[in-house]
Structures are given as structure tokens and as C-alpha cells.
């Protein structure tokens with residue numbers, strides 16, 4: 001079976017982040033687990049991925065524990 005990855009998206013609620021989610025669905029990207037990260041403004045929001053709802057978490061120091069692959073679409077300052 002193909003390897004799957006623990007993936008994070010920083011800026012998941014934004015225009016680019018939402019499109020990235022849709023592309024990952026369309027391309028059947030090998031996601032084992034998904035962590036959706038954004039600012040405190042989005043705390044409690046939910047986004048759908050492959051028919052499943054994921055709670056959006058606030059970006060913080062422990063956001064990348066266990067993450068193998070992270071995509072950043074929250075602006076260059078936040079990415080740095």
C-alpha cells in the first residue's frame with residue numbers, strides 16, 4: 001500500500017488553503033491524517049475533506065508535533 005502522510009495546512013480557511021484542500025481531494029493525495037491551522041479568528045470552524053469534517057485549530061507552538069508534511073498559505077510572515 002502507498003505511504004500516507006500526516007499533513008498540516010497553515011491558512012486552511014483562506015482562499016488558497018481551501019483550494020489546496022480541493023486539489024488534494026481531486027488528486028487523491030496520500031493523507032493519513034490532516035491538521036487544519038489558522039488564526040484565532042477561525043477557532044471552532046470546521047472544514048470538510050473527503051466527506052469528513054475537520055476542526056480548525058489555532059496555529060501554535062505544538063501545531064507540528066507528529067506532522068510530516070506542512071503546506072503554508074497564510075502569508076510569508078506567518079510562514080516564517
Ligand SMILES: NC(=O)c1ccc[n+]([C@@H]2O[C@H](COP(=O)([O-])OP(=O)(O)OC[C@H]3O[C@@H](n4cnc5c(N)ncnc54)[C@H](OP(=O)(O)O)[C@@H]3O)[C@@H](O)[C@H]2O)c1
Pocket residue numbers: 010011012013014015016017037038039040041042043059073074075076078
Ligand atoms: N488568493 C490568491 O489568488 C493568491 C495568489 C497568489 C498568492 N497568494 C498568497 O497566498 C497567501 C494566502 O492568500 P489567501 O488569498 O489564501 O489569503 P486569505 O484568504 O486571507 O487567507 C489567509 C489564511 O491565513 C490564515 N492566517 C492569517 N494570519 C494568520 C496567523 N497569524 N496565524 C495563523 N493563520 C493565519 C487565515 O486564517 P483566518 O481565516 O483565521 O484569518 C487564513 O486561513 C498570501 O501570502 C497571498 O499573498 C494568494
